[in-house]
């Protein structure tokens with residue numbers, strides 16, 4: 001059933017696209033729109049919805065718990081990475097339950113030369129793990145969180161997300177076994193392009209998160225405020241949410257590293273595109289509503305486009 005994963009990610013992408021299209025309607029008062037708003041907004045963009053009923057506030061957890069997503073990701077994707085590395089280079093094998101999932105959801109390779117495909121997947125799993133390590137470090141030591149909240153459903157979704165995304169990467173290893181042959185490393189041009197783009201986007205994402213953190217610190221680095229203000233510098237000069245745009249570029253860089261042709265991964269990219277576009281639109285609205293002098297030329301998400 002190699003198409004199941006692509007279908008699942010497409011469905012998620014479609015759900016976020018629908019939520020994006022519904023944003024103008026969500027502003028109307030009503031119980032249903034209130035419930036939907038509660039599910040799509042988080043952090044500072046939740047503050048603009050006014051006072052929420054007490055029972056809805058029981059279903060919220062601190063936004064700083066984002067940290068837990070990356071703890072789960074570092075552990076789960078680290079475990080998959082070690083397993084795959086052993087299976088590819090040291091003649092080991094993945095645990096039987098993972099092999100079962102892989103054979104059920106993985107894809108058959110059409111190409112003769114599958115060595116580069118095996119290497120691409122290993123590389124993307126490594127990039128995903130490094131991304132999670134950096135994000136965990138940023139949550140722990142860079143970002144300054146306020147008392148913002150997220151819905152418990154968003155929290156559970158976030159916990160499952162990085163397990164699902166790493167498992168999706170693993171399932172891109174062709175199920176056709178290489179008959180115990182050790183993997184020979186084939187570095188292709190698209191590995192170099194993908195990895196270069198990954199580091200470039202990661203660098204900008206980190207810089208933008210540092211800019212956000214510095215808005216709440218004094219020159220000496222002491223936290224002096226937990227309020228939201230207007231960020232300037234780096235890609236913030238072009239868009240309201242450059243860290244979301246960088247996230248999209250990171251996933252595109254992984255699609256490139258997989259050799260451009262991996263349909264399942266492009267479905268993951270579509271999910272990230274619509275998920276981050278929704279968050280960016282709400283954040284852009286927040287800035288425009290709360291800061292009268294907000295730069296007019298700034299787009300929400302994609303420079304010059306959206």
Ligand SMILES: NC(=O)c1ccc[n+]([C@@H]2O[C@H](COP(=O)([O-])OP(=O)(O)OC[C@H]3O[C@@H](n4cnc5c(N)ncnc54)[C@H](OP(=O)(O)O)[C@@H]3O)[C@@H](O)[C@H]2O)c1
Nearest residue numbers: 043044143144145146148212215227228229243244247275
């Ligand atoms: N792949 C995915 O599906 C996915 C989903 C969600 C997020 N992400 C990634 O995770 C990263 C963080 O996302 P996020 O939604 O948490 O970003 P965010 O809402 O912009 O928050 C990032 C940090 O900056 C603070 N902050 C935000 N705006 C600020 C302002 N105007 N003034 C001062 N401080 C401000 C936040 O504090 P408070 O919010 O605590 O006030 C938080 O500490 C992003 O790089 C994003 O791409 C990925």
